[in-house]
Amino acid sequence: MPLTRPLNPARRRAAVGSTAAAALLLSGCGADVATDGKKSEKVTVKRCGEPVEYTTPKRTVAYEGGSADKLFSLGLTKHVHGYVMPPANPPVSESPWASEYAKVKKLSDDLLNKELVVDAKADFVVAGWNSGFSDQRGITPEILDKLKIQSFMHTESCYNYPKSPEKKPPFEALYTDLERLGKIFKAEEKAEKVVQGLREREKAVASKAPKGDPPPVFLYDSGTDQPFTAGNQVPPNDIIEKAGGRNVFSKLDERWAQVNWESVTKAEPEVVIILDYGDKPATKKIDFLKKSPQTRELPAVKKDNFFILDYNEGISGPRNIDGLERFGTYMRNLAH
Template sequence: MEFAVSRPRSAAFGALALCAGLLAGCGAEVDESDEAQTTTVNRCGEAVEYTVPQRAVVYEGGSADKMFALGLVDHVHGYVLPPANPPVSESPWAADYEQVEFLSDDLLNRELVVDANSDFVVAGWNSGFSDSRSITPEILDTLGIQSFMHAESCFNYPGFPEQHTPFDGLYTDMERLGAIFGVEDRAADVVEQYKNRVSAVQEQAPDGPPVKVFLYDSGTDQPFTAASQVPPNDIIRFSGGENIFGDVEARWTEASWEAVVEAAPEVIIILDYNDQPAQEKIDFLKSDPRTAALPAVVNDQFFILDYNEAISSPRNVDGLEKFGAYLRDYVNNRG
C-alpha cells in the first residue's frame, strides 16, 4: 500500500501546527496524539504527508458521504452543496449533515475555505478544485490547508495523473481517507461490504449480449454523457449493459446525436439534477426528431439515476443495485 507513518518535520508543518492551535481556540477538538504523527498517502499520483484533520470542508454530496460512511462526522466542519445536488434530507447520512455547517450553495472557492478556518478540503479535480477559480491543492498547500482529491478525478489531473476504474477509485478513496484519519480497519470493512454488494449484482447480470445503454446528462445541441472514467460506466457494465460511449477514454464528455442514433440504445439513463429535473430531459428526448425514434424512447425505457449515485460516492453502490434490478427486469420482460 502507499501509506506510511512518520514523525513530522517541524519546518514543513509549522504552519499547520500554528493553524491547529488557533482552531483549538475556536472550539475545534484537536487530539495532540494525532498532531504528533503524519501519514503519507497519495493525492492522485503524488505522495503527500497528512496530519489528522479536524475541520474538513467537503464539496458536494460524494465528498461528504465518504467522510460520513467512515464515521468521521466529528472531523467535518461544513459542506458546500451547489444546486445540482439533491437535498441532504434524502441522504442515508441525513443525520450527519445536520451536525455540520452548511457553508454555501456556490462553487468551491478559496475565500470560503479560509473563512471556515478549514484544515482539510475534499473535492474532485475540475469538480471542486479548479485552476480557473484559483483553488487547487498546490495553492492550498501554500496556505497550510491540506487537501484530498477523489481518485476517479485524477484521470486528467495535471502533473500527477492517476487512473482507476471508477469503482476502484471509490474503494481507493475510502482506504486513503481511512489511513489519513487512522480508521484503516473501519475503511477496510466498508470497502469489503461495497465489493460484496457489487459482486452480488454482477452475479445476477442477465445472460446474453449486453444491453446498449446511453446516459443522458444534459445538453440539447450536443448531448453531455458519461464516458469510461466515471461511475455510471461501471454501473452499466456491472449490471450487464454496454455504455454506448464506454470506449471513450474520458470522464464526462460531449458526444453527438448522430452517434447516439447510430448506436440505437435500448435503455437511456437520465441523470437527475436537483435543478434540471429528469422529466424535462425525457420530454426533450421524446419531442426532438433526432431522438424520438430511438428504441429506448419508443419503448419508454428510461432509468432515473440520482446525481449522487453518478458522481464518485458511496451511493454509487446504491445506484448499481437499482440499475441492476431494472436491467434484469427489462431483459426478462423483453422476451
C-alpha cells in the same frame, strides 16, 4: 453534469510502531507512516499520484455529496466542519447520511472557492479535480498547500489532473478513496469494513446480471444541441457494465464528455439512463428526448426504457453502489 468536467453548460458541480516491516507494509498499500522511534501524527498518503504528508484533520470542508458521503460513511462526522453543496445536488435530506449532514454546517450553495475555505478555518478540503478544485477559480491543491491547508482529491477525478494523473476504474477509485481517507483519519479498520461491504454488494449485482449480449445503454446527462454523456472514467460506466449493459460510449477514454446526436442515433440504445440533478429534473430531459426528432425514434425512447439515476449515485461516492443495485434490478426486470 457533475462539475467534474470543464465547460459545463450549467452551474454545478495512524500512527504505528517504528519497525521497518510496518513501514514497508503500509507503503505497499499506498501509505507510509512516519517512524522516528515514537508515535507520529503524520501519515503519507497519495493525493492522485503524488505522496502527501497529512496530519489528522479536525476542520474538514467537503465539496458536494460524494465527498461528504465518503467521510460520513467512515464515521468521520466529528472531523467535518461543513460542506458546500451547489444546486446540482439533490437535497441532503434525501441522503442515507441525512442525520450526519444535520450535525455539520452548510457553508455555501455555490461553487467551492479559496475565500470560503479560509473563512471556515479549514485544515482539510475534499473535492474533485475540475469540480471543487479549479485553476480557473483559483482553488487548487497547490494553492492550498501554500496556505498550509491540506487537501484530498477524488481518485476518479485524477485522470486529467495535470500534475500527478492517476487512472483507476471508477469503482476501484471509490474504494481507493475510502482506504486513503481511512489512513489519513486513522480509521483504517472502519474503511476496510466499508470497502468490503461495498465490494460484496457490487459482486452480488454482477453475479445476477442477465446473460447474453449486453443491451446498449446511453447515459443522458444534459445538453440539447449536443449531449453530455459518460465516458469510461466515471461511475455510470461501471454501473452499466456491472449490471449487464454496455455503455455506448465505453470506448470514450474520458470522464464526462460532449458528443453528437448522430453518434447516439447510430448506437441505437435500448436503455437511456437520465442523470437527475437538483436543478435539472429528469422529467424535463425525458420530455425533450421524446419530442426531439433526433431522439424520438431511438429504441429506448419508443419503448419508454428510461432509468433515472440520482446525481449522487452518478458522481464518485458510496451511493454509486445504491445506483448499481437499483439499475441491476431494472436490467433483470427488462430481461424478463
